[in-house]
Amino acid sequence: MEANANVIISREQLAQFLTISERAVYPLAFDRQTWLVVLYEGEEYAGYQFRVQR
Known part of the structure; x- marks a missing residue:
C-alpha cells in the first residue's frame, strides 16, 4: 500500500x-x-x- 503525498486530511476528517x-479481518x-x-x-458493504x- 502506498501513501498519497498529495492528499492531506484534517483531524476532523480522520475522526x-x-x-x-x-x-x-479474516485470516x-x-x-x-x-x-x-x-470494509463496511x-x-x-464498501469493498x-x-x-x-x-
Whole structure:
C-alpha cells in the first residue's frame, strides 16, 4: 500500500473516517499470513482487500 503525498486530511476528517468505516479481518485458513479485509460503511458493504503479512 502506498501513501498519497498529495492528499492531506484534517483531524476532523480522520475522526469522521474512523467512525464511519468498519473493517472485518479474516485470516485465510490455507495461508495464515494472508488476511481478507472487508470494509463496511455503516451497515453497507464498501469493498475488500487482501493483506499479506510477510
